[in-house]
Amino acid sequence: MSSPRVVQMEPPDDSVVTVDLTHKAADLWDRIRRGFGMPDLVADEVTNRQIQYLAHPAALSRLFHRSYRYLYHIVDELEARGLPTEIALLPLVESGFDPMAYSSSRAAGLWQFIPSTGRYFNLRQNEWIDERRDIIASTDAALDYLERIYDMHGDWHLALASYNAGEGTVLRARKANEAKGLPTDYLSLDLRKETRDYIPKLQALKNIIARPELFGIELPHVPNRIYFDMIDTPPGVDLALVARLTETPLDELVALNPAYRKPVIPEGKHQLILPADKVEVFKARLDEAQPRWKTYQLQRKDSLQVIAKRFGLTLTQLLQINGLDSSRKAKPGMTLLVPAGADVSEVLPLSELIPDMPTEEDIRNAGKGKKRR
Structure with a gap:
């Protein structure tokens, strides 16, 4: 070589x-x-x-x-x-x-x-x-x-x-x-x-x-100043609500918070990244950032169609909200997001902005990738 x-x-x-x-x-x-x-x-x-x-x-x-x-x-x-x-x-x-x-x-x-x-x-x-x-x-x-x-x-x-x-x-x-x-x-x-x-x-x-x-290249202007800042956020708040409260485009919010695999902040202590000029806006409206979702643990004999209907969703909506492209991906013991007062139509666009990552089963079916780092 x-x-x-x-x-x-x-x-x-x-x-x-x-x-x-x-x-x-x-x-x-x-x-x-x-x-x-x-x-x-x-x-x-x-x-x-x-x-x-x-x-x-x-x-x-x-x-x-x-x-x-x-x-x-x-x-x-x-x-x-x-x-x-x-x-x-x-x-x-x-x-x-x-x-x-x-x-x-x-x-x-x-x-x-x-x-x-x-x-x-x-x-x-x-x-x-x-x-x-x-x-x-x-x-x-x-x-x-x-x-x-x-x-x-x-x-x-x-x-x-x-x-x-x-x-x-x-x-x-x-x-x-x-x-x-x-x-x-x-x-x-x-x-x-x-x-x-x-x-x-x-x-x-x-x-x-x-x-x-x-x-002969013109670089885009990138100001030498802070672009984003962090803020503690209550669990159960969805990104769509944060976007509305701070008047931040959904794609911008997802680009700053790409670690979240679902449209809702999970339980535990987490931080939200916002454009620097939106942090004080969010703090001022924090009392409006109430959880609008809850979780449901999938049981062995559960039907996704029945669960979706119980929470006022179509099967497609239930799958989209949970980042699933097929009912076969839903396994017993899995925790599903279901609405508890959320406007589902407001959250669905997030499913296209948050790509799901392959499961272990997907990876096995596709064959082993090349080894690195």
């Missing part, structure tokens, strides 16, 4: 990025540039990736636009830990900044954690919530993981390769090169194609963001 070929050439003087740190960052992209701290990867594959990205400007623009809700929080966390801000661009490679992204290897969320790694970093995963999709929890977990593997290697390129392929894979590749008397840097390791392409993708995006004018 061949390694990326290093281009042996000095960059022209006008390619050097200079940043005036005496002035406040003009926007979040400017702030990210100021925090770049990883060594640049100079390789043919980086150039090829730049060409591919630039050949599809509409797709590149969509990629950048999807990041605006989440970037400020991620950059804040990176700076608090003293980490290079290139890491804020990693979700562009991992998930295209789509918190609902789900891969064939069962990786979920912005940072694409598989279930086992998610559990290792204490990301809750149950029928109500999957914190691999939670913006705040998954970012904390990803940065914890990246700090750990950087400490292991002392090299950011090897740390990023480990994030993609697993630290064991990279350690074995390093030991194999050591045994042959070969260099053990990222470019010299015998790694699978996905991992060999991984860092060139990130470097290509870094290069474009560092000098967008050089490539």
